[in-house]
Amino acid sequence: MKELLSGIVKALVDYPDQVTVDEIESSQTIVLDIAVAKEDLGKIIGQKGRNINAIRTIMEGVSGKIQKRIIINIVE
Numbered sequence: 001m002k003e004l005l006s007g008i009v010k011a012l013v014d015y016p017d018q019v020t021v022d023e024i025e026s027s028q029t030i031v032l033d034i035a036v037a038k039e040d041l042g043k044i045i046g047q048k049g050r051n052i053n054a055i056r057t058i059m060e061g062v063s064g065k066i067q068k069r070i071i072i073n074i075v076e
Contacts, residue, residue: 001023001030001032001059001062001066001070002021002023002032004059004062005021005032005034005055005059005072006019006021008055008058009021009034009036009044009055012040012043012044012051013036013037013040013043013044014037014039014040014043015036015037015039015040018035018036018037018040019034019035019036019040020034020035021033021034021035022035025068028068028069029068029069029070029071030063030068030069030070030071031070031071031073032059032070032071032072032073033073033074033075034072034073034074034075035074035075035076036074038076041074041076044074045074052072052074055072056070056072059072
């Protein structure tokens with residue numbers, strides 16, 4: 001999960017070396033925290049939240065395969 005999300009986010013930003021993804025896994029959920037450079041925050045969110053919603057939709061499709069709920073947070 002962490003590698004997939006990291007790859008998607010790094011493709012969107014100008015400073016891919018500053019992207020970090022932290023993963024916290026429990027029995028039924030996986031929480032993924034994304035941290036990017038301050039300049040790239042808008043690119044991850046997108047206009048009206050379209051980019052982050054698309055990322056969440058992709059990860060939701062993967063979550064069905066592993067039967068766990070995935071929560072994605074953006075850390076400033």
